[in-house]
Structures are given as structure tokens and as C-alpha cells.
């Protein structure tokens with residue numbers, strides 16, 4: 642906040658003495674983004690066209706960007722941190738690397754479960770982690786909860802993302818939240834006992850299923866959506882996990898933003914959050930923020946795009962609050978190590 646005031650004073654000085662060359666007037670927004678840039682380009686271009694605010698993106702994994710924010714502290718050039726993982730944003734909040742905004746900027750737009758009541762973070766799209774399978778070889782009725790993959794029925798038939806990847810850590814965090822550490826550990830040990838093929842790419846997991854190398858995998862829905870865009874007859878099907886009456890709903894993660902504590906261009910960051918929280922900013926494929934990557938809106942007024950709507954109705958896991966996503970990550974990493982879950986390609 643101190644830096645913001647300092648920036649504003651500098652801006653006034655420049656305006657008075659040199660001319661209108663201030664950070665705000667340049668209308669720039671610097672984003673540290675963990676999102677696939679290719680996927681989001683259209684949405685960002687539309688934002689720039691509509692607002693005149695130029696977006697500069699620096700990319701990295703959620704963990705690497707968090708590490709950069711820590712190292713740079715108040716000198717970070719980032720105004721906005723865009724993560725693909727709520728747990729990482731929660732850590733950023735805990736470590737004061739992001740700052741609170743007035744939540745009135747999204748009230749009436751975002752589902753109230755999708756932003757921090759203190760205004761530190763705002764979720765702008767959802768991605769679901771669920772089953773994909775070969776419909777020729779798999780009876781989809783046997784794919785129920787994530788725990789069902791521990792059934793010996795799936796021995797030598799699974800393709801899974803390695804344990805070092807944030808997608809795996811987050812999914813296992815959700816199991817710990819719901820089942821407790823012991824039961825979650827038994828489930829994941831059951832997966833490991835089934836001798837999965839570990840593949841460090843959701844796309845390649847799906848391609849391996851299509852090629853007959855595995856029968857079942859766990860991936861984010863947008864990877865299959867991308868392949869279906871190229872080939873509507875792609876021979877892999879999707880099933881939503883944990884949809885039974887007593888179950889918890891399909892685990893999801895979010896694309897989530899927070900304004901950094903070091904931010905200079907705070908007004909532009911707020912404009913970004915307002916824009917991509919709105920029904921319009923969350924609608925459309927490929928221009929909307931969720932639609933640009935076949936994800937689900939967090940604004941209830943926006944409908945999912947046609948392609949992902951074809952995956953059918955899904956009940957998301959809303960019993961695991963986003964605010965809790967950071968709490969189980971270390972336990973999940975320890976569990977992964979204890980059960981010998983694969984850390985690399987196999």
C-alpha cells in the first residue's frame with residue numbers, strides 16, 4: 642500500500658513536470674500467469690480492445706511464480722497474480738504477497754463461494770478433474786468415485802499424472818479433506834498398487850487411452866475438449882467423478898487472481914477483475930475467460946460453452962471450500978511420498 646501511495650505521488654510529479662507519462666496513463670497491466678497463454682490470448686486481446694489496457698504476461702508454473710513473488714517482494718513488477726490453483730493463491734495470501742480489494746467490485750457477478758470474503762482473491766473460471774476412458778473397453782458404470790480407481794479391476798489399466806504435479810497434489814488434497822488422512826492414504830495406495838502408467842501431460846494421457854495404451858485416466862476436461870475441437874469423433878469419453886447421491890461432487894480447481902502487494906497498476910488490475918467477473922466477460926467461446934480454455938464460468942449468469950455442455954450436467958464439489966485448498970497441500974505431498982506414488986514418467 643505504501644508503494645501505491647509512493648507511485649501515486651510520482652505519477653503526480655511526472656504529470657506536473659514532465660508530461661503525462663505515468664504507469665496508469667500507459668494503461669499497462671503486468672500479470673504473472675500460470676495459465677496456458679495460447680488458450681487465453683483471445684480473451685486478453687478483447688479486454689485490451691475494450692479497455693485500452695495493454696496486458697504483459699510473464700508465465701510460469703504456479704509454484705515458480707509464487708517463488709518469484711517471494712523473492713522479488715515489494716520490487717516485483719507483477720500487478721496481478723493469475724494462478725490455476727487455489728492452494729497456491731491461498732499461500733500467497735498467507736504470506737501477504739497479495740492485497741485485499743473491496744469485494745463490491747464483483748458483488749452480484751461472481752458466485753459468493755468463488756471469491757475471498759476479505760477480497761484477496763477472485764476465481765474467474767473452473768476446471769474439473771475427472772475420468773476419461775476408452776468406451777470400447779470400459780464399463781463406465783464402474784467409474785464412480787475417485788476411490789473406485791483403487792479397485793484391482795484397474796490393474797495395469799490406468800494412466801495418471803505424476804505426483805510432483807500440482808494437479809495431482811490438489812486432487813489428493815481434496816481426498817484428505819473429505820476422507821481424512823488414513824482413508825485417503827489407503828485410496829492412493831490402492832491406485833499405486835494398480836501400477837499406473839505415469840504420464841506428465843493430460844493431453845498425452847488422453848492420447849494414450851485413444852491408442853490403447855491405457856483404459857482410464859484422470860484429467861481436466863479442457864484437454865479432451867481441445868482434442869474434440871480438432872476431431873469431434875475422438876475416441877475417448879468423459880465421466881464425471883463423485884456424482885452419487887452421497888458423494889461429494891467432482892473436484893475442481895480454479896483460475897484465480899489476486900492483486901500483488903507490490904502492484905503499481907492497481908486500477909488496471911481492478912478493471913481486469915471487474916471485466917472478467919462480468920457475465921459478458923465470462924461468456925463465449927473462444928473470447929470469454931472460461932470459454933477460451935473450455936472451462937466453466939464462476940458467474941452464474943454465464944452459461945458454459947457448447948462443447949463442454951456436451952459433457953453433460955456436473956455437480957461440482959462445493960463442500961470443499963476454496964479457502965481450504967491451501968491447507969492440505971503439504972499433507973498431500975507427504976502422503977504421495979509415503980505411498981510411493983510415481984514422481985515421473987513410467
Ligand SMILES: [Fe+2]
Pocket residue numbers: 861
Ligand atoms: Fe492444464
